[in-house]
Amino acid sequence: MSDQYTAVFARYDVDGDGRLTADEVTAAIAGMFPTTELNDLSGIVRALFAEYDTDHDGFLSVTEFVPLAQNLPELG
Structure with a gap:
């Protein structure tokens, strides 16, 4: 996982x-x-949650966030 995405997530x-x-x-x-x-x-x-919250817990983990960030570069 990229440090860039981890930093954006944080x-x-x-x-x-x-x-x-x-x-x-x-x-x-x-x-x-x-x-x-x-x-x-x-x-x-x-x-976004319907698509990227793959475990359906109502939150986005960093591993769920990375594909979102890759598809929405504006988040970075």
Whole structure:
């Protein structure tokens, strides 16, 4: 796993628990697109979790985050 993705993951994991919540992912995306209303992001975040939360625990681990980051280079 790339140190670059681990560092990006750590930046978005604001509580440092080793997993990203929907709120943390929403904040990350909102930071990339500051003019987007948060209501518009909820559907995007749900879709991302549906695809990348492979163990369906409601969080993104670093191993689940890496494919997401590879497909959304803006996260980096």
